[in-house]
Amino acid sequence: MNKPCFILLFSIFAMILFSNNFGNIYLIQDPPAGENPELFSKGFISDDNQQHSSLAFSPDCKEIWWSEWHLPYDNDRFPQDIQYTTFENGKWNETRVAPFSGKYRDGGPAFSSDGNRIFFYSRRPHEKPDGPMEDNDIWYVERTENGWGKPVRLDEYVNSPDVDVQPTLAANDNLYFVSNRDIYNNPVGNTDIYLSRFENGKYTPAKNLGAPINTADARESVNVISPDESYIIFARDNRIIENGEVVSGMRKLMISFNIDNGKWSEPQDMGEEFYSVRFASVTPDGKYLFFTKYTSGNDEDYYWVKADIIQKLKAITFNTKNGEK
Numbered sequence: 001m002n003k004p005c006f007i008l009l010f011s012i013f014a015m016i017l018f019s020n021n022f023g024n025i026y027l028i029q030d031p032p033a034g035e036n037p038e039l040f041s042k043g044f045i046s047d048d049n050q051q052h053s054s055l056a057f058s059p060d061c062k063e064i065w066w067s068e069w070h071l072p073y074d075n076d077r078f079p080q081d082i083q084y085t086t087f088e089n090g091k092w093n094e095t096r097v098a099p100f101s102g103k104y105r106d107g108g109p110a111f112s113s114d115g116n117r118i119f120f121y122s123r124r125p126h127e128k129p130d131g132p133m134e135d136n137d138i139w140y141v142e143r144t145e146n147g148w149g150k151p152v153r154l155d156e157y158v159n160s161p162d163v164d165v166q167p168t169l170a171a172n173d174n175l176y177f178v179s180n181r182d183i184y185n186n187p188v189g190n191t192d193i194y195l196s197r198f199e200n201g202k203y204t205p206a207k208n209l210g211a212p213i214n215t216a217d218a219r220e221s222v223n224v225i226s227p228d229e230s231y232i233i234f235a236r237d238n239r240i241i242e243n244g245e246v247v248s249g250m251r252k253l254m255i256s257f258n259i260d261n262g263k264w265s266e267p268q269d270m271g272e273e274f275y276s277v278r279f280a281s282v283t284p285d286g287k288y289l290f291f292t293k294y295t296s297g298n299d300e301d302y303y304w305v306k307a308d309i310i311q312k313l314k315a316i317t318f319n320t321k322n323g324e325k
Contacts, residue, residue, distance in 0.1 A: 024061045024087045025283055037305040046301035053108045054224055054281035055290050059115040062087040067107035071298055079105040082120060100141050100151050108166045113173050116143040121165040136163045138177055157205045158196050171227040173198040178221045191219040212266050213256055222278045231257045235278040251276055257317045265317045270309060282307055
């Protein structure tokens with residue numbers, strides 16, 4: 001067989017295999033048919049507790065990870081923990097607490113590009129297991145033959161003395177996350193999105209993404225970066241000071257597109273369907289957008305909808321019909 005033909009057949013086979021893996025996600029529930037968001041996996045992933053992270057899909061789409069607060073709140077007995085489900089023998093297994101979670105306050109799991117690391121944030125002690133809780137920092141665990149290794153805290157190139165949370169990774173393993181390390185200089189817009197590039201097997205000193213993503217009068221948080229870093233979706237809480245107190249306004253999902261090697265477009269409001277929601281994620285095939293929304297009281301659940309809005313807003317940004325640059 002000649003080489004070009006072999007490459008073509010291999011590519012087709014890989015596409016079929018990969019698309020079948022994408023289909024694992026849709027065995028949980030039929031995808032939304034219309035334009036309106038629908039509750040996702042009620043009673044299974046969206047249970048009676050407060051889901052508190054973006055959904056993380058493994059590269060082979062055989063694992064889904066997330067974190068949740070147990071209701072009613074009892075942080076000493078039931079801290080925020082990381083949970084997951086695996087796809088085996090044609091079905092999704094019952095949800096379980098991650099083997100490295102459940103004792104401390106852990107959240108926000110996110111896969112590395114090869115699926116062999118899970119990044120998350122935690123208030124676990126830095127040194128002694130029975131030491132006092134620290135501020136949230138970003139950690140990771142390595143996949144092993146027997147499951148997962150011991151959590152490793154990222155160094156000071158990423159973590160600061162303040163809160164560092166909500167990691168999300170691009171296909172090149174560049175790490176985007178949220179930090180309030182600027183809280184003393186900017187008490188109103190006191191959480192921003194940061195980037196630490198993965199170069200030569202190490203993470204470089206994190207840098208604030210700056211304007212127009214981060215602002216001085218709002219909190220930017222709970223972001224998701226596309227695999228190719230072509231867009232970023234994040235939550236923005238507009239904030240004001242009333243009677244000396246910082247007051248939160250409406251939370252909205254925003255999207256910005258990479259227009260020139262790290263230069264970001266002016267973020268666009270994604271629309272009323274995405275008000276008072278957070279923790280966005282996108283299926284690996286790019287077809288569906290997930291987010292969390294309060295259903296009742298403190299019960300926060302996952303919703304999903306077609307991701308067509310991304311291409312529509314991209315077309316507006318680049319003034320094209322199909323969103324291509």
